[in-house]
Amino acid sequence: MENKLNIGVIFGGQSGEHEVSRVSAYNVLRVINQEKYNIVTIGITKKGKWYLYSGDHEKIKDGSWEQDSKNLIGDFSIFAHPEITKIDVFFPVLHGPMGEDGTIQGVFEMLNKPYIGCGVLSSAVGMDKVFSKIMFESVGIPTGNYRYFRKNDWKKDPEGKLEEMEKALGYPIFVKPANMGSSVGISKAHNREELIAAIEEAFIYDDKLIMEAFIKGREIECGVLDDGGMLCASIPGEVIPSKEFYDYEAKYSDTQDSKVVIPANISDEATEMIREYAVKAFEAIEGSGLSRVDFFLTEDGQILINEVNTLPGFTNISMYPKMWEATDICYSDLVDKIIASANRKRVTLP
Structure with missing residues:
Protein backbone atom coordinates (compact mmCIF):
# COMPACT_ATOMS: atom_id res chain seq x y z
CA MET A 1 0.00 0.00 0.00
CA GLU A 2 1.42 3.37 -1.01
CA ASN A 3 1.48 6.47 1.16
CA LYS A 4 1.45 4.57 4.42
CA LEU A 5 1.42 6.75 7.52
CA ASN A 6 4.51 6.61 9.69
CA ILE A 7 3.37 6.08 13.30
CA GLY A 8 5.73 6.73 16.20
CA VAL A 9 4.71 4.51 19.12
CA ILE A 10 6.28 5.67 22.39
CA PHE A 11 6.29 3.38 25.42
CA GLY A 12 7.73 3.06 28.93
CA GLY A 13 8.30 6.40 30.59
CA GLN A 14 9.44 7.66 33.97
CA SER A 15 6.26 7.18 35.96
CA GLY A 16 5.15 4.48 38.37
CA GLU A 17 3.07 3.11 35.49
CA HIS A 18 6.10 2.21 33.36
CA GLU A 19 5.28 -1.51 33.33
CA VAL A 20 1.64 -0.94 32.41
CA SER A 21 2.75 1.27 29.52
CA ARG A 22 4.96 -1.48 28.14
CA VAL A 23 2.14 -4.01 28.17
CA SER A 24 -0.26 -1.49 26.61
CA ALA A 25 2.26 -0.71 23.86
CA TYR A 26 2.79 -4.41 23.16
CA ASN A 27 -0.94 -4.87 22.66
CA VAL A 28 -1.21 -1.83 20.38
CA LEU A 29 1.75 -3.02 18.30
CA ARG A 30 0.29 -6.52 18.10
CA VAL A 31 -2.94 -5.36 16.43
CA ILE A 32 -1.89 -2.27 14.50
CA ASN A 33 -2.39 -2.76 10.76
CA GLN A 34 1.10 -2.75 9.24
CA GLU A 35 -0.39 -2.73 5.76
CA LYS A 36 -1.63 0.78 6.57
CA TYR A 37 1.15 2.05 8.84
CA ASN A 38 4.93 2.04 9.10
CA ILE A 39 5.88 1.74 12.76
CA VAL A 40 8.72 3.49 14.58
CA THR A 41 9.05 2.39 18.21
CA ILE A 42 10.59 4.68 20.80
CA GLY A 43 11.24 3.47 24.33
CA ILE A 44 11.80 5.63 27.40
CA THR A 45 13.48 4.05 30.42
CA LYS A 46 12.47 4.74 34.01
CA LYS A 47 15.48 7.05 34.24
CA GLY A 48 14.26 9.07 31.25
CA LYS A 49 16.66 7.82 28.59
CA TRP A 50 15.13 7.73 25.08
CA TYR A 51 15.95 4.95 22.60
CA LEU A 52 14.90 4.12 19.07
CA TYR A 53 14.05 0.42 19.27
CA SER A 54 13.77 -1.91 16.25
CA GLY A 55 13.68 -5.30 17.97
CA ASP A 56 11.11 -7.91 18.93
CA HIS A 57 7.91 -6.42 20.36
CA GLU A 58 7.71 -9.31 22.85
CA LYS A 59 10.73 -7.78 24.58
CA ILE A 60 8.79 -4.57 25.14
CA LYS A 61 6.20 -6.51 27.10
CA ASP A 62 8.65 -8.07 29.56
CA GLY A 63 11.10 -5.16 29.72
CA SER A 64 14.05 -6.98 28.15
CA TRP A 65 14.10 -4.51 25.24
CA GLU A 66 16.57 -2.40 27.23
CA GLN A 67 19.16 -5.21 26.98
CA ASP A 68 18.58 -5.73 23.24
CA SER A 69 21.58 -3.53 22.40
CA LYS A 70 21.86 -4.48 18.73
CA ASN A 71 18.41 -3.02 18.14
CA LEU A 72 18.85 0.15 20.17
CA ILE A 73 19.91 3.63 19.10
CA GLY A 74 20.45 5.91 22.07
CA ASP A 75 22.55 8.67 20.57
CA PHE A 76 20.08 10.68 18.50
CA SER A 77 18.31 14.02 18.35
CA ILE A 78 14.55 13.94 18.63
CA PHE A 79 14.54 17.08 16.47
CA ALA A 80 16.85 15.84 13.72
CA HIS A 81 17.10 12.05 13.45
CA PRO A 82 15.53 10.86 10.16
CA GLU A 83 13.51 8.13 11.94
CA ILE A 84 11.90 10.84 14.05
CA THR A 85 11.43 13.50 11.38
CA LYS A 86 9.63 11.03 9.09
CA ILE A 87 6.95 10.31 11.71
CA ASP A 88 3.52 11.54 10.63
CA VAL A 89 1.63 10.86 13.87
CA PHE A 90 2.94 10.16 17.37
CA PHE A 91 1.10 7.50 19.38
CA PRO A 92 2.21 7.89 23.00
CA VAL A 93 1.26 4.74 24.90
CA LEU A 94 2.33 6.34 28.16
CA HIS A 95 0.47 6.46 31.45
CA GLY A 96 0.94 8.73 34.44
CA PRO A 97 3.35 11.64 34.97
CA MET A 98 5.75 12.53 32.14
CA GLY A 99 3.42 10.88 29.64
CA GLU A 100 -0.21 11.58 30.37
CA ASP A 101 0.15 14.97 32.07
CA GLY A 102 0.89 17.26 29.12
CA THR A 103 4.68 17.10 29.28
CA ILE A 104 5.32 14.86 26.27
CA GLN A 105 2.38 16.46 24.48
CA GLY A 106 4.36 19.70 24.71
CA VAL A 107 7.30 17.97 23.01
CA PHE A 108 5.05 16.94 20.12
CA GLU A 109 3.80 20.52 19.85
CA MET A 110 7.41 21.75 19.67
CA LEU A 111 8.06 19.20 16.92
CA ASN A 112 4.90 20.43 15.15
CA LYS A 113 3.72 16.84 14.82
CA PRO A 114 0.18 15.48 15.21
CA TYR A 115 -0.36 13.08 18.10
CA ILE A 116 -3.16 10.94 19.44
CA GLY A 117 -5.02 11.88 22.57
CA CYS A 118 -5.56 15.04 24.53
CA GLY A 119 -3.51 18.21 24.16
CA VAL A 120 -1.23 19.89 26.70
CA LEU A 121 -3.92 21.65 28.72
CA SER A 122 -6.47 18.84 28.81
CA SER A 123 -3.79 16.26 29.60
CA ALA A 124 -2.51 18.33 32.53
CA VAL A 125 -6.00 19.01 33.89
CA GLY A 144 -17.88 12.98 45.98
CA ASN A 145 -16.69 14.86 49.06
CA TYR A 146 -12.96 15.63 48.90
CA ARG A 147 -10.17 17.79 50.30
CA TYR A 148 -6.56 18.31 49.26
CA PHE A 149 -3.27 19.68 50.58
CA ARG A 150 0.41 19.93 49.67
CA LYS A 151 3.52 18.57 51.36
CA ASN A 152 4.42 21.95 52.84
CA ASP A 153 0.95 22.15 54.44
CA TRP A 154 1.52 18.73 55.99
CA LYS A 155 4.98 19.64 57.31
CA LYS A 156 3.70 22.85 58.88
CA ASP A 157 0.77 21.34 60.74
CA PRO A 158 0.29 17.56 60.45
CA GLU A 159 -2.01 17.42 63.49
CA GLY A 160 -4.21 20.16 62.09
CA LYS A 161 -4.44 18.44 58.71
CA LEU A 162 -5.37 15.13 60.31
CA GLU A 163 -8.13 16.74 62.33
CA GLU A 164 -9.39 18.63 59.26
CA MET A 165 -9.55 15.47 57.13
CA GLU A 166 -11.23 13.44 59.85
CA LYS A 167 -13.85 16.12 60.49
CA ALA A 168 -14.58 16.83 56.82
CA LEU A 169 -14.50 13.28 55.43
CA GLY A 170 -14.85 10.73 58.23
CA TYR A 171 -13.41 7.24 58.00
CA PRO A 172 -12.63 5.41 55.84
CA ILE A 173 -10.66 7.94 53.78
CA PHE A 174 -9.04 7.33 50.40
CA VAL A 175 -5.63 8.97 50.11
CA LYS A 176 -4.29 9.55 46.60
CA PRO A 177 -1.39 11.34 44.91
CA ALA A 178 -3.03 14.15 42.96
CA ASN A 179 -1.11 13.28 39.77
CA MET A 180 -0.89 9.53 39.31
CA GLY A 181 -2.89 6.77 37.68
CA SER A 182 -3.41 2.99 37.75
CA SER A 183 -4.14 3.32 41.49
CA VAL A 184 -0.42 3.79 42.20
CA GLY A 185 0.17 5.21 45.69
CA ILE A 186 -3.50 4.99 46.71
CA SER A 187 -4.50 3.72 50.15
CA LYS A 188 -7.71 3.30 52.11
CA ALA A 189 -7.33 4.48 55.70
CA HIS A 190 -9.70 3.24 58.42
CA ASN A 191 -8.14 5.13 61.34
CA ARG A 192 -5.56 7.79 62.17
CA GLU A 193 -2.61 5.40 62.19
CA GLU A 194 -3.48 4.15 58.72
CA LEU A 195 -4.17 7.71 57.55
CA ILE A 196 -0.67 8.86 58.54
CA ALA A 197 0.91 5.87 56.78
CA ALA A 198 -1.23 6.47 53.69
CA ILE A 199 -0.23 10.13 53.51
CA GLU A 200 3.46 9.27 53.80
CA GLU A 201 3.08 6.61 51.09
CA ALA A 202 1.26 8.96 48.70
CA PHE A 203 3.87 11.69 49.16
CA ILE A 204 6.42 9.32 47.58
CA TYR A 205 4.64 9.92 44.26
CA ASP A 206 3.47 13.52 44.44
CA ASP A 207 3.77 16.71 46.50
CA LYS A 208 0.00 17.23 46.38
CA LEU A 209 -2.53 14.78 47.76
CA ILE A 210 -6.28 14.46 47.44
CA MET A 211 -8.38 12.91 50.20
CA GLU A 212 -11.76 11.47 49.32
CA ALA A 213 -14.63 10.33 51.50
CA PHE A 214 -15.61 6.70 51.10
Whole structure:
Protein backbone atom coordinates (compact mmCIF):
# COMPACT_ATOMS: atom_id res chain seq x y z
CA MET A 1 0.00 0.00 0.00
CA GLU A 2 1.42 3.37 -1.01
CA ASN A 3 1.48 6.47 1.16
CA LYS A 4 1.45 4.57 4.42
CA LEU A 5 1.42 6.75 7.52
CA ASN A 6 4.51 6.61 9.69
CA ILE A 7 3.37 6.08 13.30
CA GLY A 8 5.73 6.73 16.20
CA VAL A 9 4.71 4.51 19.12
CA ILE A 10 6.28 5.67 22.39
CA PHE A 11 6.29 3.38 25.42
CA GLY A 12 7.73 3.06 28.93
CA GLY A 13 8.30 6.40 30.59
CA GLN A 14 9.44 7.66 33.97
CA SER A 15 6.26 7.18 35.96
CA GLY A 16 5.15 4.48 38.37
CA GLU A 17 3.07 3.11 35.49
CA HIS A 18 6.10 2.21 33.36
CA GLU A 19 5.28 -1.51 33.33
CA VAL A 20 1.64 -0.94 32.41
CA SER A 21 2.75 1.27 29.52
CA ARG A 22 4.96 -1.48 28.14
CA VAL A 23 2.14 -4.01 28.17
CA SER A 24 -0.26 -1.49 26.61
CA ALA A 25 2.26 -0.71 23.86
CA TYR A 26 2.79 -4.41 23.16
CA ASN A 27 -0.94 -4.87 22.66
CA VAL A 28 -1.21 -1.83 20.38
CA LEU A 29 1.75 -3.02 18.30
CA ARG A 30 0.29 -6.52 18.10
CA VAL A 31 -2.94 -5.36 16.43
CA ILE A 32 -1.89 -2.27 14.50
CA ASN A 33 -2.39 -2.76 10.76
CA GLN A 34 1.10 -2.75 9.24
CA GLU A 35 -0.39 -2.73 5.76
CA LYS A 36 -1.63 0.78 6.57
CA TYR A 37 1.15 2.05 8.84
CA ASN A 38 4.93 2.04 9.10
CA ILE A 39 5.88 1.74 12.76
CA VAL A 40 8.72 3.49 14.58
CA THR A 41 9.05 2.39 18.21
CA ILE A 42 10.59 4.68 20.80
CA GLY A 43 11.24 3.47 24.33
CA ILE A 44 11.80 5.63 27.40
CA THR A 45 13.48 4.05 30.42
CA LYS A 46 12.47 4.74 34.01
CA LYS A 47 15.48 7.05 34.24
CA GLY A 48 14.26 9.07 31.25
CA LYS A 49 16.66 7.82 28.59
CA TRP A 50 15.13 7.73 25.08
CA TYR A 51 15.95 4.95 22.60
CA LEU A 52 14.90 4.12 19.07
CA TYR A 53 14.05 0.42 19.27
CA SER A 54 13.77 -1.91 16.25
CA GLY A 55 13.68 -5.30 17.97
CA ASP A 56 11.11 -7.91 18.93
CA HIS A 57 7.91 -6.42 20.36
CA GLU A 58 7.71 -9.31 22.85
CA LYS A 59 10.73 -7.78 24.58
CA ILE A 60 8.79 -4.57 25.14
CA LYS A 61 6.20 -6.51 27.10
CA ASP A 62 8.65 -8.07 29.56
CA GLY A 63 11.10 -5.16 29.72
CA SER A 64 14.05 -6.98 28.15
CA TRP A 65 14.10 -4.51 25.24
CA GLU A 66 16.57 -2.40 27.23
CA GLN A 67 19.16 -5.21 26.98
CA ASP A 68 18.58 -5.73 23.24
CA SER A 69 21.58 -3.53 22.40
CA LYS A 70 21.86 -4.48 18.73
CA ASN A 71 18.41 -3.02 18.14
CA LEU A 72 18.85 0.15 20.17
CA ILE A 73 19.91 3.63 19.10
CA GLY A 74 20.45 5.91 22.07
CA ASP A 75 22.55 8.67 20.57
CA PHE A 76 20.08 10.68 18.50
CA SER A 77 18.31 14.02 18.35
CA ILE A 78 14.55 13.94 18.63
CA PHE A 79 14.54 17.08 16.47
CA ALA A 80 16.85 15.84 13.72
CA HIS A 81 17.10 12.05 13.45
CA PRO A 82 15.53 10.86 10.16
CA GLU A 83 13.51 8.13 11.94
CA ILE A 84 11.90 10.84 14.05
CA THR A 85 11.43 13.50 11.38
CA LYS A 86 9.63 11.03 9.09
CA ILE A 87 6.95 10.31 11.71
CA ASP A 88 3.52 11.54 10.63
CA VAL A 89 1.63 10.86 13.87
CA PHE A 90 2.94 10.16 17.37
CA PHE A 91 1.10 7.50 19.38
CA PRO A 92 2.21 7.89 23.00
CA VAL A 93 1.26 4.74 24.90
CA LEU A 94 2.33 6.34 28.16
CA HIS A 95 0.47 6.46 31.45
CA GLY A 96 0.94 8.73 34.44
CA PRO A 97 3.35 11.64 34.97
CA MET A 98 5.75 12.53 32.14
CA GLY A 99 3.42 10.88 29.64
CA GLU A 100 -0.21 11.58 30.37
CA ASP A 101 0.15 14.97 32.07
CA GLY A 102 0.89 17.26 29.12
CA THR A 103 4.68 17.10 29.28
CA ILE A 104 5.32 14.86 26.27
CA GLN A 105 2.38 16.46 24.48
CA GLY A 106 4.36 19.70 24.71
CA VAL A 107 7.30 17.97 23.01
CA PHE A 108 5.05 16.94 20.12
CA GLU A 109 3.80 20.52 19.85
CA MET A 110 7.41 21.75 19.67
CA LEU A 111 8.06 19.20 16.92
CA ASN A 112 4.90 20.43 15.15
CA LYS A 113 3.72 16.84 14.82
CA PRO A 114 0.18 15.48 15.21
CA TYR A 115 -0.36 13.08 18.10
CA ILE A 116 -3.16 10.94 19.44
CA GLY A 117 -5.02 11.88 22.57
CA CYS A 118 -5.56 15.04 24.53
CA GLY A 119 -3.51 18.21 24.16
CA VAL A 120 -1.23 19.89 26.70
CA LEU A 121 -3.92 21.65 28.72
CA SER A 122 -6.47 18.84 28.81
CA SER A 123 -3.79 16.26 29.60
CA ALA A 124 -2.51 18.33 32.53
CA VAL A 125 -6.00 19.01 33.89
CA GLY A 126 -7.11 15.42 33.41
CA MET A 127 -4.03 14.12 35.22
CA ASP A 128 -4.54 16.36 38.23
CA LYS A 129 -7.34 14.86 40.32
CA VAL A 130 -7.97 18.18 42.09
CA PHE A 131 -8.21 20.47 39.06
CA SER A 132 -10.25 17.93 37.11
CA LYS A 133 -12.82 17.74 39.92
CA ILE A 134 -13.03 21.53 39.94
CA MET A 135 -13.77 21.45 36.21
CA PHE A 136 -16.38 18.71 36.61
CA GLU A 137 -18.13 20.69 39.32
CA SER A 138 -18.09 23.79 37.13
CA VAL A 139 -20.27 22.06 34.50
CA GLY A 140 -22.63 20.46 37.00
CA ILE A 141 -21.29 16.90 37.19
CA PRO A 142 -21.65 15.64 40.79
CA THR A 143 -18.47 14.61 42.63
CA GLY A 144 -17.88 12.98 45.98
CA ASN A 145 -16.69 14.86 49.06
CA TYR A 146 -12.96 15.63 48.90
CA ARG A 147 -10.17 17.79 50.30
CA TYR A 148 -6.56 18.31 49.26
CA PHE A 149 -3.27 19.68 50.58
CA ARG A 150 0.41 19.93 49.67
CA LYS A 151 3.52 18.57 51.36
CA ASN A 152 4.42 21.95 52.84
CA ASP A 153 0.95 22.15 54.44
CA TRP A 154 1.52 18.73 55.99
CA LYS A 155 4.98 19.64 57.31
CA LYS A 156 3.70 22.85 58.88
CA ASP A 157 0.77 21.34 60.74
CA PRO A 158 0.29 17.56 60.45
CA GLU A 159 -2.01 17.42 63.49
CA GLY A 160 -4.21 20.16 62.09
CA LYS A 161 -4.44 18.44 58.71
CA LEU A 162 -5.37 15.13 60.31
CA GLU A 163 -8.13 16.74 62.33
CA GLU A 164 -9.39 18.63 59.26
CA MET A 165 -9.55 15.47 57.13
CA GLU A 166 -11.23 13.44 59.85
CA LYS A 167 -13.85 16.12 60.49
CA ALA A 168 -14.58 16.83 56.82
CA LEU A 169 -14.50 13.28 55.43
CA GLY A 170 -14.85 10.73 58.23
CA TYR A 171 -13.41 7.24 58.00
CA PRO A 172 -12.63 5.41 55.84
CA ILE A 173 -10.66 7.94 53.78
CA PHE A 174 -9.04 7.33 50.40
CA VAL A 175 -5.63 8.97 50.11
CA LYS A 176 -4.29 9.55 46.60
CA PRO A 177 -1.39 11.34 44.91
CA ALA A 178 -3.03 14.15 42.96
CA ASN A 179 -1.11 13.28 39.77
CA MET A 180 -0.89 9.53 39.31
CA GLY A 181 -2.89 6.77 37.68
CA SER A 182 -3.41 2.99 37.75
CA SER A 183 -4.14 3.32 41.49
CA VAL A 184 -0.42 3.79 42.20
CA GLY A 185 0.17 5.21 45.69
CA ILE A 186 -3.50 4.99 46.71
CA SER A 187 -4.50 3.72 50.15
CA LYS A 188 -7.71 3.30 52.11
CA ALA A 189 -7.33 4.48 55.70
CA HIS A 190 -9.70 3.24 58.42
CA ASN A 191 -8.14 5.13 61.34
CA ARG A 192 -5.56 7.79 62.17
CA GLU A 193 -2.61 5.40 62.19
CA GLU A 194 -3.48 4.15 58.72
CA LEU A 195 -4.17 7.71 57.55
CA ILE A 196 -0.67 8.86 58.54
CA ALA A 197 0.91 5.87 56.78
CA ALA A 198 -1.23 6.47 53.69
CA ILE A 199 -0.23 10.13 53.51
CA GLU A 200 3.46 9.27 53.80
CA GLU A 201 3.08 6.61 51.09
CA ALA A 202 1.26 8.96 48.70
CA PHE A 203 3.87 11.69 49.16
CA ILE A 204 6.42 9.32 47.58
CA TYR A 205 4.64 9.92 44.26
CA ASP A 206 3.47 13.52 44.44
CA ASP A 207 3.77 16.71 46.50
CA LYS A 208 0.00 17.23 46.38
CA LEU A 209 -2.53 14.78 47.76
CA ILE A 210 -6.28 14.46 47.44
CA MET A 211 -8.38 12.91 50.20
CA GLU A 212 -11.76 11.47 49.32
CA ALA A 213 -14.63 10.33 51.50
CA PHE A 214 -15.61 6.70 51.10
CA ILE A 215 -18.44 6.23 48.61
CA LYS A 216 -20.46 3.05 48.92
CA GLY A 217 -21.23 2.38 45.33
CA ARG A 218 -20.52 0.38 42.21
CA GLU A 219 -17.56 1.34 39.99
CA ILE A 220 -18.76 2.13 36.48
CA GLU A 221 -16.50 3.20 33.60
CA CYS A 222 -17.26 4.66 30.19
CA GLY A 223 -15.08 5.30 27.15
CA VAL A 224 -15.13 8.48 25.08
CA LEU A 225 -13.85 8.56 21.50
CA ASP A 226 -13.58 11.25 18.84
CA ASP A 227 -14.92 9.31 15.86
CA GLY A 228 -14.68 11.42 12.73
CA GLY A 229 -15.20 14.66 14.64
CA MET A 230 -18.14 13.36 16.67
CA LEU A 231 -17.75 12.56 20.36
CA CYS A 232 -19.12 9.12 21.17
CA ALA A 233 -19.54 7.32 24.48
CA SER A 234 -19.12 3.57 24.78
CA ILE A 235 -21.35 1.09 26.51
CA PRO A 236 -20.43 1.40 30.22
CA GLY A 237 -18.72 -1.42 32.08
CA GLU A 238 -18.58 -2.30 35.76
CA VAL A 239 -15.49 -3.18 37.77
CA ILE A 240 -15.95 -5.65 40.61
CA PRO A 241 -12.68 -5.50 42.60
CA SER A 242 -11.06 -8.60 44.00
CA LYS A 243 -9.76 -6.55 46.91
CA GLU A 244 -11.18 -3.89 49.20
CA PHE A 245 -10.73 -1.40 46.38
CA TYR A 246 -9.48 -1.53 42.80
CA ASP A 247 -5.78 -1.00 43.51
CA TYR A 248 -2.79 -1.57 41.21
CA GLU A 249 -2.53 -5.29 42.02
CA ALA A 250 -6.25 -5.88 41.54
CA LYS A 251 -6.06 -4.15 38.15
CA TYR A 252 -3.04 -5.85 36.66
CA SER A 253 -2.06 -9.01 38.52
CA ASP A 254 -2.92 -12.32 36.89
CA THR A 255 -3.34 -13.82 40.37
CA GLN A 256 -6.22 -11.50 41.24
CA ASP A 257 -9.82 -12.35 40.37
CA SER A 258 -11.24 -8.87 39.84
CA LYS A 259 -14.12 -9.00 37.39
CA VAL A 260 -15.40 -6.69 34.72
CA VAL A 261 -18.98 -6.83 33.54
CA ILE A 262 -19.67 -5.31 30.11
CA PRO A 263 -22.29 -4.04 29.61
CA ALA A 264 -22.74 -2.96 33.22
CA ASN A 265 -25.93 -4.38 34.70
CA ILE A 266 -27.55 -1.01 35.36
CA SER A 267 -30.76 0.68 34.29
CA ASP A 268 -31.17 2.26 30.88
CA GLU A 269 -31.58 5.63 32.60
CA ALA A 270 -28.30 5.25 34.50
CA THR A 271 -26.54 4.06 31.33
CA GLU A 272 -27.61 7.11 29.35
CA MET A 273 -26.78 9.51 32.18
CA ILE A 274 -23.29 8.03 32.58
CA ARG A 275 -22.68 8.28 28.83
CA GLU A 276 -23.90 11.87 28.86
CA TYR A 277 -21.73 12.77 31.85
CA ALA A 278 -18.70 11.08 30.25
CA VAL A 279 -18.90 13.26 27.15
CA LYS A 280 -19.63 16.32 29.30
CA ALA A 281 -16.56 15.64 31.46
CA PHE A 282 -14.43 15.17 28.34
CA GLU A 283 -15.62 18.51 27.00
CA ALA A 284 -15.08 20.19 30.40
CA ILE A 285 -11.34 19.49 30.26
CA GLU A 286 -11.29 20.34 26.52
CA GLY A 287 -10.33 16.77 25.68
CA SER A 288 -9.51 15.42 22.25
CA GLY A 289 -9.08 11.94 20.83
CA LEU A 290 -9.99 9.61 23.65
CA SER A 291 -10.51 9.19 27.37
CA ARG A 292 -11.97 6.79 29.89
CA VAL A 293 -14.23 8.35 32.52
CA ASP A 294 -14.82 6.61 35.85
CA PHE A 295 -17.93 6.92 38.02
CA PHE A 296 -19.58 5.61 41.17
CA LEU A 297 -23.21 4.52 41.16
CA THR A 298 -24.57 4.59 44.71
CA GLU A 299 -27.29 2.37 46.15
CA ASP A 300 -29.81 5.21 45.91
CA GLY A 301 -29.04 5.74 42.21
CA GLN A 302 -26.75 8.78 42.51
CA ILE A 303 -24.04 9.05 39.87
CA LEU A 304 -20.76 10.60 41.04
CA ILE A 305 -17.75 11.16 38.79
CA ASN A 306 -14.43 9.87 40.06
CA GLU A 307 -11.86 10.82 37.43
CA VAL A 308 -10.98 11.01 33.75
CA ASN A 309 -8.07 9.10 32.19
CA THR A 310 -6.80 10.84 29.08
CA LEU A 311 -4.59 7.92 27.98
CA PRO A 312 -6.36 4.83 29.33
CA GLY A 313 -4.71 1.44 29.48
CA PHE A 314 -4.55 -0.74 26.36
CA THR A 315 -3.49 -4.03 27.94
CA ASN A 316 -5.36 -7.20 27.02
CA ILE A 317 -7.48 -6.82 30.17
CA SER A 318 -7.99 -3.04 30.04
CA MET A 319 -11.51 -1.68 30.22
CA TYR A 320 -11.22 0.91 27.45
CA PRO A 321 -10.80 -1.45 24.47
CA LYS A 322 -13.18 -3.99 26.04
CA MET A 323 -15.98 -1.41 26.33
CA TRP A 324 -15.55 -0.35 22.72
CA GLU A 325 -15.54 -3.98 21.62
CA ALA A 326 -18.94 -4.29 23.33
CA THR A 327 -19.97 -1.16 21.40
CA ASP A 328 -19.07 -2.97 18.14
CA ILE A 329 -15.62 -1.45 17.57
CA CYS A 330 -12.90 -4.12 17.60
CA TYR A 331 -9.40 -3.42 18.97
CA SER A 332 -7.71 -2.92 15.57
CA ASP A 333 -10.48 -0.63 14.31
CA LEU A 334 -10.30 1.30 17.57
CA VAL A 335 -6.59 1.91 17.01
CA ASP A 336 -7.37 3.13 13.47
CA LYS A 337 -9.99 5.56 14.78
CA ILE A 338 -7.65 6.86 17.49
CA ILE A 339 -4.92 7.49 14.91
CA ALA A 340 -7.44 9.24 12.64
CA SER A 341 -8.40 11.54 15.53
CA ALA A 342 -4.78 12.66 16.09
CA ASN A 343 -4.57 16.14 17.52
CA ARG A 344 -3.91 18.42 14.58
CA LYS A 345 -4.48 21.84 16.11
CA ARG A 346 -1.78 24.04 14.67
CA VAL A 347 -1.29 27.78 14.45
CA THR A 348 0.64 29.07 11.45
CA LEU A 349 2.04 32.50 12.15
CA PRO A 350 2.18 35.05 9.33
